[in-house]
Amino acid sequence: MKKIKVLGSGCAKCSQTAEMIADISEEMGIDVIVKKDTDPQSLLKFHVMKTPAVIIDDELIHSGSVPTRDEVEGWLRD
Amino acid sequence: MFQIFTEFATWLVYGVFGLEADSALGGAVHFFVEDVSKIFVLLVMMIYFIALLRASLDVERVRDYLASKNRSVGYLLGSTFGAITPFCSCSSIPVFLGFTSAGIPLGITMAFLITSPLINEVAVLLLMSLLGWKFTLLYVVVGMTVGIVSGLLLDAMKAERWLQSFAAEALVRGRQMALSNDAAIPGRVLSFSERHAFAKTEAIEIFSRVWKWVVIGVGLGAALHGFVPEGWVETHLGQGQWWSVPVAVLIGIPLYSNATGIIPVMESLLANGLPIGTTLAFCMSTVAASFPEFVLLKQVMQWRLLAVLLVVLLTAFTLVGWIFNFAAPYL
Numbered sequence: 001m002k003k004i005k006v007l008g009s010g011c012a013k014c015s016q017t018a019e020m021i022a023d024i025s026e027e028m029g030i031d032v033i034v035k036k037d038t039d040p041q042s043l044l045k046f047h048v049m050k051t052p053a054v055i056i057d058d059e060l061i062h063s064g065s066v067p068t069r070d071e072v073e074g075w076l077r078d
Numbered sequence: 079m080f081q082i083f084t085e086f087a088t089w090l091v092y093g094v095f096g097l098e099a100d101s102a103l104g105g106a107v108h109f110f111v112e113d114v115s116k117i118f119v120l121l122v123m124m125i126y127f128i129a130l131l132r133a134s135l136d137v138e139r140v141r142d143y144l145a146s147k148n149r150s151v152g153y154l155l156g157s158t159f160g161a162i163t164p165f166c167s168c169s170s171i172p173v174f175l176g177f178t179s180a181g182i183p184l185g186i187t188m189a190f191l192i193t194s195p196l197i198n199e200v201a202v203l204l205l206m207s208l209l210g211w212k213f214t215l216l217y218v219v220v221g222m223t224v225g226i227v228s229g230l231l232l233d234a235m236k237a238e239r240w241l242q243s244f245a246a247e248a249l250v251r252g253r254q255m256a257l258s259n260d261a262a263i264p265g266r267v268l269s270f271s272e273r274h275a276f277a278k279t280e281a282i283e284i285f286s287r288v289w290k291w292v293v294i295g296v297g298l299g300a301a302l303h304g305f306v307p308e309g310w311v312e313t314h315l316g317q318g319q320w321w322s323v324p325v326a327v328l329i330g331i332p333l334y335s336n337a338t339g340i341i342p343v344m345e346s347l348l349a350n351g352l353p354i355g356t357t358l359a360f361c362m363s364t365v366a367a368s369f370p371e372f373v374l375l376k377q378v379m380q381w382r383l384l385a386v387l388l389v390v391l392l393t394a395f396t397l398v399g400w401i402f403n404f405a406a407p408y409l
Contacts, residue, residue, distance in 0.1 A: 009171065009377070040171050040377045041244050049137050049176035051169060 002032045008051025009038035013066050017052040024072045080116055087112035102305055110300040113342055117292050120207055121200060125284050128199045129277035134268050137163060137173050145180040156186040157225040160193030170374050178245055181252030185233030193225030195365050200288060201337035208345040220358065224394045231390055240383035291339035299346035306350055316351045323399035326356050327392055330363025337365050354406050359399030367391050
């Protein structure tokens, strides 16, 4: 099961991103764990300068915007 | 060129709404409609064109560029990039950590972060259209100077001692890495359609973020314009009494607005006869020193550093106010 983290604090887009991933995975019937991570040390660890950033299984795959629906579906299918 | 917006407001407010031109309400509503329509049209156009130009500029490239530069020019560059890089306060922390972990000195990072909310394309545009280019130039120079001087002071105090420990460690590691390699991400040449796509997204995004600030700011400005008795401000604060500047700065702290919201208020305060220095001090304090921003920065700074930063900023704004009130007759 994929572990997805959305990095970033204090921005509406971060919550929006996390909710969106949770909703889409549910629609697709794929079990994932989606968590919001507001710890600034995580930003350092993944060298993120633009939030929201998406981490899947400890790998940075997106940063700087709310992802599109297509992008999210693509990540979930892999 | 801006005449059309005045005519539009006259037509709508006095014609369609049927308000009296010489009543307080009519004057205030006219002011509101004229400014909001003018600002909205200019905003969308200008954000688009500026975004076309700066499509290839982002915080990661700014970081690489700053990290490769000598400290002596770093403050000026940090402040300049703060002025031109698109940035919202919710990115303060990732940008702060990104700069810090690249070994960029705290003062240069802070020059960037302090200048950023004070000066941006929306602010410059509003200043130009409401207060003219001379005032705009003055504002930009003062804003950058505040950023640069605050950065220099923080470094002179070795303020990085008061970072949270993980941020301080990142800074040390970053310095060592910066010495061992200086690989920068090469810039990519963007096609026009990529620039257009970026500019369109930017225009929509920035507009949807700032339009309400414009409405609030102009609304306040209009209320001041129509309802504060003519001459009241002039009589009570018009001489640039020395204490009025620190008081204006203190009032500005709990108030929080971005530059977009405050500039129409500035216009109105100036028109009501508030001296230029007091106005600048009040508005810069409102924009750059805010509680939400400080709460965010607490994640990477100890209380001590936040307190120092607050004192530095408040002192800077007070000095700006005094200097301009003093110099105003000679400008």
